[in-house]
Amino acid sequence: MRLTLSIFRFNLIIVRNSVTILQEHGIQPSAQRVAVADYVLQTLEHPSADVVWTRVKARVPYISRATVYNTLNLFVEKGLLQALALAEDSVVFDPKMERHHHFVDEESGTIHDVPWDKVQVCNIESLKGYEIHDYQVVMRGIRKGARRKA
Amino acid sequence: MRLTLSIFRFNLIIVRNSVTILQEHGIQPSAQRVAVADYVLQTLEHPSADVVWTRVKARVPYISRATVYNTLNLFVEKGLLQALALAEDSVVFDPKMERHHHFVDEESGTIHDVPWDKVQVCNIESLKGYEIHDYQVVMRGIRKGARRKA
DNA sequence: CAACTCGCTAGACGGTGTCCAGATCGCGAC
DNA sequence: GTCGCGATCTGGACACCGTCTAGCGAGTTG
Numbered sequence: 001m002r003l004t005l006s007i008f009r010f011n012l013i014i015v016r017n018s019v020t021i022l023q024e025h026g027i028q029p030s031a032q033r034v035a036v037a038d039y040v041l042q043t044l045e046h047p048s049a050d051v052v053w054t055r056v057k058a059r060v061p062y063i064s065r066a067t068v069y070n071t072l073n074l075f076v077e078k079g080l081l082q083a084l085a086l087a088e089d090s091v092v093f094d095p096k097m098e099r100h101h102h103f104v105d106e107e108s109g110t111i112h113d114v115p116w117d118k119v120q121v122c123n124i125e126s127l128k129g130y131e132i133h134d135y136q137v138v139m140r141g142i143r144k145g146a147r148r149k150a
Numbered sequence: 151m152r153l154t155l156s157i158f159r160f161n162l163i164i165v166r167n168s169v170t171i172l173q174e175h176g177i178q179p180s181a182q183r184v185a186v187a188d189y190v191l192q193t194l195e196h197p198s199a200d201v202v203w204t205r206v207k208a209r210v211p212y213i214s215r216a217t218v219y220n221t222l223n224l225f226v227e228k229g230l231l232q233a234l235a236l237a238e239d240s241v242v243f244d245p246k247m248e249r250h251h252h253f254v255d256e257e258s259g260t261i262h263d264v265p266w267d268k269v270q271v272c273n274i275e276s277l278k279g280y281e282i283h284d285y286q287v288v289m290r291g292i293r294k295g296a297r298r299k300a
Numbered sequence: 301c302a303a304c305t306c307g308c309t310a311g312a313c314g315g316t317g318t319c320c321a322g323a324t325c326g327c328g329a330c
Numbered sequence: 331g332t333c334g335c336g337a338t339c340t341g342g343a344c345a346c347c348g349t350c351t352a353g354c355g356a357g358t359t360g
Contacts, residue, residue, distance in 0.1 A: 028326095028337075028338080030325085030326095030337090030338065030339085032338080032339070033338090048316085049316080049317075050315085050316075050317095062339095062340090063339085063340090064339065064340045064341065065317095065340090065341085066317095066318080066319085066320095066339080066340065066341075066342090067338080067339055067340070069316095069317065069318075070318095070338090070339085083238065085235055085236060085237060085238045086235060087235060088233070088235045088241055088348095089315085089316085089348095090315085090316065090317090091238055091316090091317090103280055103282075106283065112280075114277070118273065118276075118277060119271060119272070119273050119274050119277070120271070120272040120273055121269060121270070121271055121272075121287055122269070122270040122271075122272055123268065123269050123270055124269050124287070124289070126268075127264070127268060127269070127289075129293060129294055130253055130262075130289065130291055130292075130293060130294065131291045131292050131293070131294050132253075132289050132290070132291040133256065133290055133291040133292070134289070134290045134291070135287055135288065135289040135290065136287070136288055137271055137274070137285055137286070137287055137288075138285065138286055138287075138288050139274070139277075139280065139282050139284070139285040140282070140283055140284045140285065141280055141281045141282040141283040141284070142280075142281050142283070143279060143280060143281070144279055144280060144281050178306080178307080180306095180307060180308085182307080182308070183307090198347090199347080199348075200346090200347075200348095212308095212309090213308085213309090214308065214309045214310065215309090215310090215348095216308080216309070216310080216311095216348095216349085216350085217307080217308055217309075219347095219348065219349075220307090220308090220349095223348095223349095239317095239346090239347090240346090240347065240348090241347090241348090
């Protein structure tokens with residue numbers, strides 16, 4: 001009973017946060033958009049659009065694929081997500097909006113965030129002929145050790 | 151006459167170079183592979199596979215799409231090309247095999263090579279938990295000035 | 301010549317992402 | 331309540347990218 005109540009309140013809090021975030025970014029918080037936001041704004045797994053669809057459908061079975069794609073594009077446009085084209089097969093989404101770098105595990109294809117201050121890029125401002133809006137270091141290799149980040 | 155001869159010899163030289171390069175990398179220099187190599191090993195435009203197909207077809211109309219895809223993958227496997235997944239829409243190929251960085255023009259989508267020593271990445275060797283095989287800086291922005299590189 | 305290998309071709313196929321017409325929802329006006 | 335309207339959602343069609351496969355032909359070996 002208490003557990004149920006606790007879970008119920010937990011869910012409520014999550015929903016309220018997503019609704020608030022959407023509203024703060026000028027997005028109408030429809031049920032489908034909130035469901036997508038609940039998952040994609042919390043995740044660390046750098047999902048592709050179809051993975052998002054699968055995950056969200058598990059909780060809201062009646063959501064359509066086109067809605068998920070539209071919603072993700074809307075979130076990117078409104079600054080809630082980054083779209084990353086790092087792997088060869090598809091675009092993935094990352095809710096971490098602070099500047100950071102990426103490490104691609106060549107064995108599993110998984111992507112890991114690398115904090116901005118762990119690696120420095122020097123002399124980039126001295127490049128002539130380019131107006132650089134954004135940059136990051138993309139690393140490829142294999143992850144050592146068995147510890148999982150999330 | 152002399153011009154024709156000159157052009158003819160120029161073509162001969164190109165062909166011989168591609169043939170030699172293929173052989174040096176253990177690739178049978180078939181007519182189709184040489185045609186692909188003639189274009190893709192010289193270009194600076196970072197073409198997608200279908201662009202390669204279009205370009206090569208202009209000179210060798212009977213080449214098939216599957217052959218171009220197979221040939222490009224073979225070249226990547228044999229170390230003649232890099233495959234880059236930078237843009238959102240498709241993989242592009244780069245014959246420049248030395249380490250270098252990339253700049254993506256957000257207006258045109260074109261990709262420019264940035265020499266390795268123009269930008270330095272520091273502290274990357276101190277990253278724990280990763281065995282890094284390769285890395286590069288990916289920059290996005292717009293190209294200033296009207297001068298074209300190629 | 302037969303058997304084999306290799307490369308090429310054309311088309312089929314599966315996955316990704318977009319587009320569209322119609323249905324549905326939310327909400328204010330009456 | 332209900333009418334109307336704009337925003338949103340839906341399911342399917344569509345286009346594109348990359349891979350796969352069956353069959354063909356050329357060259358090679360026995």
